[in-house]
Amino acid sequence: MVTIFENIKKIAIKIDKAIKEEDLGYSNNCNATGDNQLKLDVASDALIEHELKTNRLIKALISEEKEDIMKVNQDGKYTVCYDPLDGSSIVDVNLSVGSIFGIYEGDNLSGDGLVAAAYVVYGPRLELVTVVKGQPAHHYRSGSSGLFSSQCDIYLNEKGKLNAPGGTQKNWSATHKKFIDSLFAEGYRLRYSGGMVPDLHQILLKGGGLFSYPGTTDKPNGKLRILFEVLPFALIYEAANAEAIDDKGNRLLEITPKHHHDTTPCFFGSKYEIAKLKEAYELNG
Numbered sequence: 001m002v003t004i005f006e007n008i009k010k011i012a013i014k015i016d017k018a019i020k021e022e023d024l025g026y027s028n029n030c031n032a033t034g035d036n037q038l039k040l041d042v043a044s045d046a047l048i049e050h051e052l053k054t055n056r057l058i059k060a061l062i063s064e065e066k067e068d069i070m071k072v073n074q075d076g077k078y079t080v081c082y083d084p085l086d087g088s089s090i091v092d093v094n095l096s097v098g099s100i101f102g103i104y105e106g107d108n109l110s111g112d113g114l115v116a117a118a119y120v121v122y123g124p125r126l127e128l129v130t131v132v133k134g135q136p137a138h139h140y141r142s143g144s145s146g147l148f149s150s151q152c153d154i155y156l157n158e159k160g161k162l163n164a165p166g167g168t169q170k171n172w173s174a175t176h177k178k179f180i181d182s183l184f185a186e187g188y189r190l191r192y193s194g195g196m197v198p199d200l201h202q203i204l205l206k207g208g209g210l211f212s213y214p215g216t217t218d219k220p221n222g223k224l225r226i227l228f229e230v231l232p233f234a235l236i237y238e239a240a241n242a243e244a245i246d247d248k249g250n251r252l253l254e255i256t257p258k259h260h261h262d263t264t265p266c267f268f269g270s271k272y273e274i275a276k277l278k279e280a281y282e283l284n285g
């Protein structure tokens with residue numbers, strides 16, 4: 001497992017360089033879910049695939065940017081699912097973006113099969129968070145040497161101050177709008193950039209709050225992909241003494257997608273905010 005994290009550190013440094021130096025324009029392609037691909041999306045995807053294919057522990061790869069599963073080594077132990085450059089549509093306005101990795105046992109592509117996760121933040125500083133199931137989530141920062149230095153284990157407070165409400169507001173349910181407004185009425189501060197990685201990273205490092213991407217009239221199953229966006233962050237948030245649920249009140253880590261590009265409504269946050277959400281959505285049975 002550790003060697004996969006070492007692969008991810010090498011990937012992070014290469015993609016960080018590419019973001020700073022390469023063309024920010026669009027390619028002529030779309031990805032598996034129909035999103036227009038930036039040249040950086042394609043380059044990041046290729047960098048990750050090239051690096052991870054060198055690791056004999058890896059059985060298969062699944063990328064947000066590709067339709068099909070890539071077989072790597074039949075004797076491998078893990079399937080790695082990744083979003084190469086999440087939020088890439090905001091990289092041209094110089095906002096932070098990220099890469100997200102879920103490491104699954106064999107071909108058990110479910111919350112139960114997720115044994116480790118990591119994400120990289122390409123921001124003013126290059127940062128990395130990793131977690132192995134059952135252990136604390138750990139925060140690293142890269143320094144002038146290009147190496148990542150250990151910072152701390154991450155834990156959220158029982159209650160936070162930040163509110164990151166995703167999705168087009170005119171397409172929210174009345175229940176969701178009333179709930180989000182109730183948090184602002186309590187004095188929560190709006191912190192939403194449109195980049196899942198920096199938005200969730202901020203709540204983790206600032207001690208708590210809520211990130212929400214609900215089902216909406218235009219996206220009833222939400223927008224965020226289960227295997228390479230939602231479950232990796234669910235493992236990290238639960239390791240940080242926080243919670244991660246869907247719009248039915250299920251732990252996200254109890255979800256098994258039917259298809260590897262499936263999405264789900266998702267809520268990540270401190271215990272107080274998740275309890276308030278369950279009350280607002282009448283999920284307490």
Ligand code: P6P
Pocket residue numbers: 086087088089165166167168194195196197223224
């Ligand atoms: P919206 C970026 O496109 C992304 O996939 C996530 O990084 C982000 O959290 C979400 O979409 C933003 O979506 O609908 O709020 O703009």
